[in-house]
Amino acid sequence: MNFTRWSARLPGTQRRAAARDDHSSVPSARAEYAGPGTGPCPPDGGARGDTHGAPPGDRGPALEDLSAQDILGQLPALVALVYGPDHRIAYVNDAYAAAFGPRPAGAPAAEAMPELAELSLLPLMDQVLRSGTPRTVKSRKVRSGNSYTVTCTPVHRDSDAEADNGEGARSNKQTKKDKSKRGTEGGVLVYAADVTDHAEAAERLRASERRHRETAVTLQRSLLPQELEQPDDLRIAATYQPGGTDAAVGGDWYDVITLGAGRTALVIGDVMGRGVRAAAVMGQLRTAVRAYARLDLPPHEVLQLLDGLAAEIDASQIATCAYAVHDPNEGRLVYASAGHLPILVCHEDGTVHRAEDPTGPPLGTGGWIHTSGTIALPPGSTAVLYTDGLVERRSEDIDEGVAALERALSGAKGSPQVVCDRLIRSLGVTAEHDDDVAVLVVQHPARTGADAELFHNASLELLGGVEAAPRARAFASGVLTSWRFPVELCDLGVLAAGELVANSLKHGTPPMRLGLRRTDRRLIIEVTDGDDHMPRRRRADPADEAGRGISIVATIATSWGSRRTPGGGKAVWCEFALPR
Numbered sequence: 001m002n003f004t005r006w007s008a009r010l011p012g013t014q015r016r017a018a019a020r021d022d023h024s025s026v027p028s029a030r031a032e033y034a035g036p037g038t039g040p041c042p043p044d045g046g047a048r049g050d051t052h053g054a055p056p057g058d059r060g061p062a063l064e065d066l067s068a069q070d071i072l073g074q075l076p077a078l079v080a081l082v083y084g085p086d087h088r089i090a091y092v093n094d095a096y097a098a099a100f101g102p103r104p105a106g107a108p109a110a111e112a113m114p115e116l117a118e119l120s121l122l123p124l125m126d127q128v129l130r131s132g133t134p135r136t137v138k139s140r141k142v143r144s145g146n147s148y149t150v151t152c153t154p155v156h157r158d159s160d161a162e163a164d165n166g167e168g169a170r171s172n173k174q175t176k177k178d179k180s181k182r183g184t185e186g187g188v189l190v191y192a193a194d195v196t197d198h199a200e201a202a203e204r205l206r207a208s209e210r211r212h213r214e215t216a217v218t219l220q221r222s223l224l225p226q227e228l229e230q231p232d233d234l235r236i237a238a239t240y241q242p243g244g245t246d247a248a249v250g251g252d253w254y255d256v257i258t259l260g261a262g263r264t265a266l267v268i269g270d271v272m273g274r275g276v277r278a279a280a281v282m283g284q285l286r287t288a289v290r291a292y293a294r295l296d297l298p299p300h301e302v303l304q305l306l307d308g309l310a311a312e313i314d315a316s317q318i319a320t321c322a323y324a325v326h327d328p329n330e331g332r333l334v335y336a337s338a339g340h341l342p343i344l345v346c347h348e349d350g351t352v353h354r355a356e357d358p359t360g361p362p363l364g365t366g367g368w369i370h371t372s373g374t375i376a377l378p379p380g381s382t383a384v385l386y387t388d389g390l391v392e393r394r395s396e397d398i399d400e401g402v403a404a405l406e407r408a409l410s411g412a413k414g415s416p417q418v419v420c421d422r423l424i425r426s427l428g429v430t431a432e433h434d435d436d437v438a439v440l441v442v443q444h445p446a447r448t449g450a451d452a453e454l455f456h457n458a459s460l461e462l463l464g465g466v467e468a469a470p471r472a473r474a475f476a477s478g479v480l481t482s483w484r485f486p487v488e489l490c491d492l493g494v495l496a497a498g499e500l501v502a503n504s505l506k507h508g509t510p511p512m513r514l515g516l517r518r519t520d521r522r523l524i525i526e527v528t529d530g531d532d533h534m535p536r537r538r539r540a541d542p543a544d545e546a547g548r549g550i551s552i553v554a555t556i557a558t559s560w561g562s563r564r565t566p567g568g569g570k571a572v573w574c575e576f577a578l579p580r
Helices: 016-033 068-073 094-100 114-118 122-131 172-179 196-223 275-294 299-313 398-410 416-426 468-482 487-507 549-556
Strands: 078-083 088-092 135-141 147-158 184-194 235-241 251-260 263-271 319-327 332-338 344-346 352-354 373-376 381-386 437-444 456-462 512-518 522-529 559-564 570-577
Touching: 078 094, 114 122, 122 135, 122 147, 122 184, 135 196, 147 196, 196 251, 196 275, 235 251, 235 416, 251 275, 251 437, 251 559, 263 275, 263 381, 263 437, 275 299, 275 319, 299 319, 299 332, 319 381, 344 398, 352 398, 381 398, 381 416, 398 416, 416 437, 456 468, 456 487, 468 487, 468 512, 487 512, 487 522, 487 549, 487 570, 549 559
Parallel strands: none
Antiparallel strands: 078 088, 078 184, 135 147, 147 184, 235 437, 251 263, 263 319, 319 332, 332 373, 344 352, 344 381, 381 437, 456 512, 512 522, 522 570, 559 570
């Protein structure tokens, strides 16, 4: 192959013939500017300083003395030259032949160079030939397992290449005119660098990141509730979606905790970190929340305890959390927030309300006294608790994301799981999302017809002294009978109500009240009074005439408990599971 007939038309390069013409006139100019004692410049145009006084025979060949074939043949990279629309082979260097074998000159690349198809280069070469613009593809793998980064550069084969050498005596105008009559044939120079080691290292890194992410996702999911508790008065669904493959898994979590007496705690939180460490911190915080919730404390007191614990777990990890309690007798959520996004409630008519009470700083910062706020949750309404991954986007303010969520919630109808899925879709969360997302949807259904007959409330103010006890037992007997409970359950309910009332009359202070409530799954008996001294179960001696009331209640009831009320008193309750 005669490489003098080929040249890559790259910016700043010159044709070889023009270079020879320029060099022929350089020595005299260099001689003019040579300083005293330097002597004339060498005939090859090189400066003395460039060779450090070496004899002419010791100097290497000048660049113009080397052919393109000599240069390309010594390159460690793989080089191939093809020409024409069907990319016929003009040349492959030794490195290319060593990697893929010799290639016959003149054969179409599609037939004689299958490695180009493996690298998906043939369409790219067509594009380069048409556009005249170089193109590069990175880290393409062939069947042998090696990876290459390939650059395809357009070249031109000029039919007037030899004629240019003898045209010096002719006028430039005539030369250009003659050249315009001669055709050109396009080709592509394929330059492939072996990047197998780099590609394998990158693949090992990606595999390590995938294993780390899978470990974090597994840990995260194992620490989340495997099955949500379903209170009698609420319908609840939740969704957790980890970030995409390029995003680390965070520490988002949610929980639903039944507190007894029909009350339910709703929790959502987010650890400000990624990976296994964030998931581990999340698991510890979730466990602590469940433990504190069993104390049946007000929401702000739960967060106050959690704040101190978060600093002890890891001072470098900051977490946000919203903790809300639903009481079916009040029709509202009492909540506290530690740096978390506001709870949204959509009423039955489609209007959306945002919890506006001020929030405290994130957990772990310390030095803040948290407070509780309230937001109405009437029958027929839907509340949404969520993490920032649902509404936060890099290109917009987070308030715009919350507003978009409000609009999506306003039109979301159906079961809690349907609402969950619709909110995820409406906010554009996909499998490739850049952050993990947790959503908790809580519906307070409006009950009508036969369903409403399964939910009843009755109460009695306990006035007077010890004579209030028989009135309470008579009241309980009449109500439970009217609710058509089995006789055995009525007797147990009357006994439990009498013991709780007697305990309150003896140890509590006015105002006192007996409350009875039935749902489709349980009977709840609750007595409130103005004293904040919490009862406890204890073993009474045989000679004791008192001290057995709470033990009797704990024995006959499915569960029992007590809590402090906001007014400074307490509530003692017990539950009986209804027969199926």
